[in-house]
Amino acid sequence: MSTPLLFRSMEFRSTTDADLDRVTAVTVDEPVGWIAADRYLDELKEGMYRPEWTWIAEDGDRVVARALWWGQATAEHPVALDCLYVDPSVDDRAAVAADLITAGLRAFAGQGATKPPLYNLTLPTGWRQDPAAVAALAWRHEAARAAGLTDEVERLRLEWTPDAGLPVAGGRLTFTEGSDEEFLDVFRRIAVGSLDGETRRNLDAMGAEATAREEVDFYLGCPGERSWWRLARTPDGRVAGLALPSATPYNRNVGYLGVVPELRGQGYVDDVLAEITRIQVEAGAELITATTDTDNAPMAAAFARAGYRVTQTRMIYSVPETSRTASVPAS
Numbered sequence: 001m002s003t004p005l006l007f008r009s010m011e012f013r014s015t016t017d018a019d020l021d022r023v024t025a026v027t028v029d030e031p032v033g034w035i036a037a038d039r040y041l042d043e044l045k046e047g048m049y050r051p052e053w054t055w056i057a058e059d060g061d062r063v064v065a066r067a068l069w070w071g072q073a074t075a076e077h078p079v080a081l082d083c084l085y086v087d088p089s090v091d092d093r094a095a096v097a098a099d100l101i102t103a104g105l106r107a108f109a110g111q112g113a114t115k116p117p118l119y120n121l122t123l124p125t126g127w128r129q130d131p132a133a134v135a136a137l138a139w140r141h142e143a144a145r146a147a148g149l150t151d152e153v154e155r156l157r158l159e160w161t162p163d164a165g166l167p168v169a170g171g172r173l174t175f176t177e178g179s180d181e182e183f184l185d186v187f188r189r190i191a192v193g194s195l196d197g198e199t200r201r202n203l204d205a206m207g208a209e210a211t212a213r214e215e216v217d218f219y220l221g222c223p224g225e226r227s228w229w230r231l232a233r234t235p236d237g238r239v240a241g242l243a244l245p246s247a248t249p250y251n252r253n254v255g256y257l258g259v260v261p262e263l264r265g266q267g268y269v270d271d272v273l274a275e276i277t278r279i280q281v282e283a284g285a286e287l288i289t290a291t292t293d294t295d296n297a298p299m300a301a302a303f304a305r306a307g308y309r310v311t312q313t314r315m316i317y318s319v320p321e322t323s324r325t326a327s328v329p330a331s
Contacts, residue, residue: 010064010096012103015054019063023054026066028085030136033122033312035068035083047073048249055104057086057096064090067100069108069117072221072249077113080120084140097143105147118318119144122157125310137315149317153197153293156300157312160277160288164307169274170267173240175230180216182231186242187212190258195296205321219255223247228279232272234263243272245279252280254290269302277306 015023024037035049043049048070057065065086069078081101086093105116121140127133145152188208191199202211220226224246232240240263246255257272280288290308292299 009059011058012100013056013058014104014107015051015056017051019051019054019056022063023056023066026063026085028083031124031127031130031133032136032140033083034085040068043070050078052107053078053104055100057100065096065100067097067104069104071117077108077111077115078117080117082120084119084121084143086139094139094142094146097140098146101143101147101149116148116319118316119149121315121317123313123315125313127313141315141317144317148319151201151318151320153316154295155291155293155314155316156310157314158290158292158303158308159311160290160306160308162281162286164309166281167270167274167277167306169278170271173232173234173268173271173275175232175243175275177227177229178231180220182239183229183242183244184212184216186231186239186258186260187215189239189260190241193261193264194258195293195298197293197295201321215256219244219246222255223249224252224255225283228283230275230279232259232268232275240268241272243276243279245276245283248289251287251289252283252285253288269299270305273302273306 024040027036028034040049049068050071053069053071055067055069056063066083067081067085068083070080070082071078081104084097084101086097086100090096101119108117119140121137121144123133123137124130127137141152188211191203191208191211194200194203199211202214206214219229224244228245230243232243234240239260241257241259243257244255246253254273254276257269257276259268259272277288288308290303291314292303294300294313
């Protein structure tokens with residue numbers, strides 16, 4: 001177990017099996033996404049939550065804060081902070097939360113994690129008009145930034161269900177299978193000029209080659225089938241983009257799609273998205289999820305045209321790419 005950190009009279013530490021009842025007794029009544037006991041217990045059995053990835057702050061024998069990091073069942077390290085809670089009775093919730101995040105990040109780095117987990121905070125659609133949601137975000141936002149997670153992206157979560165109907169493809173593109181190297185080349189090309197915030201940051205920090213390689217490796221590691229991947233081609237055989245239907249442990253999803261820079265603005269994105277949706281439906285999907293940055297208006301519009309509806313907003317906080325080799329801030 002990691003060495004405890006102290007904040008005033010509090011102890012910050014990862015949990016053991018003996019803490020399970022107290023961990024699962026925590027409930028969140030704020031309008032943000034959180035992990036309830038039944039889901040935590042189910043995914044604890046599968047190894048997606050683990051005692052060593054679960055951190056608490058104790059004041060005496062009372063749990064006053066909880067942070068739940070999540071990772072794939074086969075992963076050595078967690079990839080995301082899923083749930084962050086500090087009891088309303090705590091004087092400075094942001095400060096306690098920041099120390100709790102920092103304690104976890106320092107422990108994971110000490111265990112060999114080379115990429116600090118991000119923080120994924122789910123909010124209801126239209127959260128800016130809900131004072132309770134604004135307040136729930138405020139101290140979590142402050143805590144994330146204080147812990148070094150200063151890259152911030154607001155994303156829309158979207159869903160397609162059969163009642164929306166299959167989007168109609170324009171028939172201008174054909175779709176073929178391809179090798180990993182062919183997909184790597186297209187990833188490299190479509191990164192240039194992308195409106196996706198993470199792609200732009202990675203491009204600035206790592207360059208096109210490393211950004212493309214990271215994307216290919218990520219999707220190869222996802223639960224989706226590699227056989228679903230398609231290259232999009234124009235009638236004369238030129239590569240127009242790529243379509244990557246994929247999956248998470250929970251849902252089928254859009255994965256990744258893109259059009260090469262020289263062919264953007266011609267509506268090909270609709271054809272690529274239609275192909276992804278078709279492949280997922282033929283593979284049995286009755287729910288397809290997707291995400292896009294709120295700043296990426298063209299992509300959001302393409303999803304709307306294809307029948308995908310916005311269901312949530314997500315705030316994603318992460319350590320800047322250029323800072324990932326630096327030490328986590330001391331508490």
